[in-house]
Amino acid sequence: MSKYPTLFSQGSIGKLKLKNRLVMNAMGTVLTDGTGNPSQRMLDYYRARAAGGIGLVTTQCAGVSKDGSPGWELGIYNDSFIPGIKSIVDTIHQNGGKASIQLMHNGLLITFSGFVPEGMVIKVPSVTPWLNPAWKYSELTEEDINRYIDDFAQAARRAKEAGADAVELHACHGCLVSTFMSPITNRRSDKYGGSKENRLRFAKRIVEQIKKATGKPFPLIVKINSTDDLEGGISMDEVLYQAKELEKAGANAISISSGLEFWTALSIPCYAYPDGAMLALAEKVKKAVKVPVIVAGKIDAALGEKTLKSGKADFIAMGRPVLADPELPEKLKAGKLDEIRPCVYCNNCIRTDPGAGPCSVNPFLFREAKLPLPKAEKTKNIMVIGGGIAGMQAAILMAQRGYKVSLHEKSTSLGGQWTIAANVPGKERFNDFTAYLERSLKKSGVKVKMKSEIKKENIVDSRPDAVVIATGAVPCTLPIKGADGKNVVQAVDVITGKAKIKGKCVVIGGRFIGLEVALLLAEEGKEVTIVTKALLGENGSKLERMTYRTLARKLIDMRMPMFVNTTVIEIADKAVTMNWGGEIFSIPADTVILAVGAKAVDSLVKELEGVVPEVHVIGDAAKPSDAAAAVASAAKIAAKI
Numbered sequence: 001m002s003k004y005p006t007l008f009s010q011g012s013i014g015k016l017k018l019k020n021r022l023v024m025n026a027m028g029t030v031l032t033d034g035t036g037n038p039s040q041r042m043l044d045y046y047r048a049r050a051a052g053g054i055g056l057v058t059t060q061c062a063g064v065s066k067d068g069s070p071g072w073e074l075g076i077y078n079d080s081f082i083p084g085i086k087s088i089v090d091t092i093h094q095n096g097g098k099a100s101i102q103l104m105h106n107g108l109l110i111t112f113s114g115f116v117p118e119g120m121v122i123k124v125p126s127v128t129p130w131l132n133p134a135w136k137y138s139e140l141t142e143e144d145i146n147r148y149i150d151d152f153a154q155a156a157r158r159a160k161e162a163g164a165d166a167v168e169l170h171a172c173h174g175c176l177v178s179t180f181m182s183p184i185t186n187r188r189s190d191k192y193g194g195s196k197e198n199r200l201r202f203a204k205r206i207v208e209q210i211k212k213a214t215g216k217p218f219p220l221i222v223k224i225n226s227t228d229d230l231e232g233g234i235s236m237d238e239v240l241y242q243a244k245e246l247e248k249a250g251a252n253a254i255s256i257s258s259g260l261e262f263w264t265a266l267s268i269p270c271y272a273y274p275d276g277a278m279l280a281l282a283e284k285v286k287k288a289v290k291v292p293v294i295v296a297g298k299i300d301a302a303l304g305e306k307t308l309k310s311g312k313a314d315f316i317a318m319g320r321p322v323l324a325d326p327e328l329p330e331k332l333k334a335g336k337l338d339e340i341r342p343c344v345y346c347n348n349c350i351r352t353d354p355g356a357g358p359c360s361v362n363p364f365l366f367r368e369a370k371l372p373l374p375k376a377e378k379t380k381n382i383m384v385i386g387g388g389i390a391g392m393q394a395a396i397l398m399a400q401r402g403y404k405v406s407l408h409e410k411s412t413s414l415g416g417q418w419t420i421a422a423n424v425p426g427k428e429r430f431n432d433f434t435a436y437l438e439r440s441l442k443k444s445g446v447k448v449k450m451k452s453e454i455k456k457e458n459i460v461d462s463r464p465d466a467v468v469i470a471t472g473a474v475p476c477t478l479p480i481k482g483a484d485g486k487n488v489v490q491a492v493d494v495i496t497g498k499a500k501i502k503g504k505c506v507v508i509g510g511r512f513i514g515l516e517v518a519l520l521l522a523e524e525g526k527e528v529t530i531v532t533k534a535l536l537g538e539n540g541s542k543l544e545r546m547t548y549r550t551l552a553r554k555l556i557d558m559r560m561p562m563f564v565n566t567t568v569i570e571i572a573d574k575a576v577t578m579n580w581g582g583e584i585f586s587i588p589a590d591t592v593i594l595a596v597g598a599k600a601v602d603s604l605v606k607e608l609e610g611v612v613p614e615v616h617v618i619g620d621a622a623k624p625s626d627a628a629a630a631v632a633s634a635a636k637i638a639a640k641i
Contacts (some may be wrong), residue, residue: 004301006308008333011055011315013292014219014252016165018098018315020055021308022329023255025296025319026102026168027349028060028073031366036063036075037084043091044368049322050097053329056315057097058168058221059088061104064155065148068105068176070117076103076155085162093163100166100221101159103152107176108185111135112261114545123148125180125202126187145192145202148176153209156220166219166252169206173267174260177203178225181242184233184260196238203242204249211250221294222246223255226281229264236281240288247289255294255317256282265549268320269298271345272426272550276303283312298345301332323349324361326368338439342432348628351544360627361433363393363635373639376402380465382641383408384446385454385604388416390619390630391470392437397638398468399444407446410453414438416472417598417620418627423495424516425523456607466614466641469605470634473598473620478508482571483594491517491595501526503590506576508568510536512543514595515551521593522558529561529587531578536564539597598624616641 002008008020031042050057062076062085063069075081085101092099107123110116111132121136123144131137140148156167171177179185180202186193192201203222210220224242228234234242243254258278259266269277275298282295292314299307304316322328324343331340341361348360359365380403384395387409395407413419415434422430441448459467475490477483489499491513507518510532522528530536537548555562563580570577575586600621608615616637619630 002333003335003337004305004332007301007305007316011292013056013166013221013315015217016056016098016219016252018055020053020329020333021304021315022054023056023294023315023317024049024054024058024322025317026058026060026170027319027323029366030072032072032074034071036069036071036073036081038074038088041366041369043087045366046088047091047095048326048368050092050095052322052326053333054097054318054322055329056100056166057092058100058102058317061102061170062155062159063105064103064151065105067121068107068110068123070106070110070120073106076101076158077151079158082158082162085159085164089163089165098165099163100168100219101162101164102168102170102223103155103159104170105148105151105176107174107179108262109173109175109178112174123176125185125193128185128187139188140192142190142192149202149205149209152206153213156210156218157213160214160218166221167210167214168221168223168255169203169210169251170223171203172223172225172257174262177206178260182225182228182234182260184228184230196241200242200245204245207246207249207251216250219252220250221253221255222251223257223294225258225260226256226278226285227258227266229259229266233260236284239281240284243285243289247291251291253292253294253315254285254289255296256285256313257296265546265553266297268347268350268546269345270347270547270550271429272547272554273298273345275299276307279303279307279312286311286313320345320347320349323359323365338436341436342429344427344429344433346627347544347547348626350546358628358632360631361436363631370639373397373401379404380641381463382406382466382468383454383459383462383464384468384470386416386470386472386619386621387411387414387448387450388470388472388619388630389418389433389437389627390472390621390634391416391468392441393631394468394470394618394634394638395446396437396440396444397635398641399446401638403641405446407441407448408452408454409448409450412450414448414450417492420492420496423497425520454604456604456611459608460611464612466616467608467612468637468641469602469608469615469617469621470619471601471604471621473600473624475594476597476599477594478568478571478596480568480570485571485573485592487573487590488571488592488594491593494520494593499593501591501593503527504588505529505591505593506531506587506589507593507595508532508576509595509597510534510562510564511539511595511597512537512547512551514593515548515555517593517595518560519551519554519558522560529563529589530555531563531566531568531576531587533567534565536562600624614641
């Protein structure tokens with residue numbers, strides 16, 4: 001018997017019968033062919049999730065209007081897109097799932113990527129003072145509104161003709177429909193602005209016209225915000241009003257999300273948010289409507305089962321967990337909990353280009369056709385040096401291919417820098433991935449040798465066919481006077497509790513580790529200042545924005561002093577001297593914490609040149625980066641070796 005009987009009970013959305021209560025959220029993939037049609041990689045992506053047992057697969061958004069649809073998103077704005085949509089639907093059906101096509105006009109949501117296609121004019125209900133002046137905007141006329149309503153209706157008709165089981169109207173996160181519904185983004189004075197009735201009129205008319213175009217029995221889900229997550233945003237009372245009115249207009253289910261993606265972070269809650277961050281809001285909506293309610297936002301199977309059993313929602317939407325492991329539903333149902341590759345909500349899947357490493361725990365996300373890796377034609381003896389996540393992942397995959405693999409770790413535990421990160425409050429789930437890899441090492445037959453510090457002579461004596469170096473990285477210091485002082489410590493030592501912190505603290509470095517340490521110390525009651533040579537949340541390029549916003553918002557709430565674009569010149573016993581805007585200033589500092597990056601531990605690479613037939617370098621030993629890049633490099637070598 002399943003541990004989650006309610007989660008795996010049948011459910012209905014209108015006439016649509018679903019085998020379980022799990023819904024895959026719509027998530028962007030950038031896997032179109034560049035013209036708005038699906039590529040084979042996209043079909044492989046949906047095939048894997050449908051085959052993994054999800055009840056309802058919601059596709060990434062399909063643009064209903066040409067003027068709001070960049071080529072990297074699905075298109076559904078004319079009949080030429082029907083065959084492409086049909087290929088997605090057929091793929092999902094052939095693998096046991098049901099398909100819902102999400103319909104959207106981007107509006108302001110196009111700005112979430114930080115890139116707007118040349119020539120695109122962003123459609124908005126109102127031009128407001130906070131809009132980025134670098135882009136062009138156009139307030140919708142009533143003629144525009146009528147045209148877009150018809151665009152949504154005809155897009156729904158095309159989805160139905162393509163064989164879809166349902167459509168989902170995207171009316172949250174700051175897309176065009178959503179911006180009409182929120183008082184923050186809608187400042188109109190005509191019949192589409194002002195009162196709550198007027199602000200809902202656009203969305204309500206779309207729902208009514210979709211039902212006319214597809215027929216009343218065809219299921220329609222409407223996804224709305226339960227909060228904008230901003231002061232002055234939509235109130236809970238108005239959310240309940242919207243849900244009830246959309247139900248009257250013909251919605252067969254209400255899906256609950258939150259936040260404006262181009263402004264806040266709650267729409268894709270990272271590790272720093274509590275589990276079930278939107279549950280309390282969804283429960284209120286559930287009490288207000290008769291149609292099923294779908295809820296998302298960091299809900300694992302146990303919390304999902306509890307939520308359904310208590311009647312707080314009818315379906316659980318999962319996004320990132322089925323990116324991490326597309327077989328999650330089947331494994332849950334079969335009780336194979338130890339085999340689940342866990343999502344850690346790091347949000348690297350948002351930031352990373354699919355051509356690189358898009359997931360910290362699943363190197364085959366968007367590369368589903370690459371699995372399983374081919375069996376080795378000839379057995380090789382392979383040594384993996386380093387037991388961080390890159391070394392572990394490479395060892396597992398190579399062993400699965402049929403190679404004889406030994407993994408050597410000089411310390412007493414596996415995980416490396418990943419284990420250190422798991423000490424940050426909110427990141428406890430990171431340990432789940434380490435445990436998953438350790439179980440996989442054992443299952444795949446890798447010989448793990450702890451306290452095994454490998455030197456050149458050890459490798460020569462072992463005579464391996466190949467060596468994979470995954471020796472990681474160590475924290476950098478600063479080339480300035482005082483950087484080696486007794487009052488200077490590394491951020492990683494603060495996280496692990498090795499460093500003694502006293503008095504006023506200055507954190508040097510504004511990337512994630514710097515922000516996390518600053519918050520950690522401030523929450524302990526320390527007086528903390530951040531100094532960073534770049535902008536906050538950058539390392540030459542912008543870091544993942546949702547996590548950055550979450551951490552930065554906490555810093556702002558704490559009123560923490562932050563000096564950006566500021567160079568530290570010298571560290572003294574009780575002060576840090578810095579160049580701030582061309583002027584020299586000193587700020588008091590009893591303890592200085594360095595969070596200024598890492599450098600590769602790669603000395604063994606040069607020593608092994610010409611010694612063994614093959615030497616490969618992966619993870620931080622090749623180039624310090626993030627976990628997604630580390631596991632991607634591990635998978636690449638495992639497939640190549």
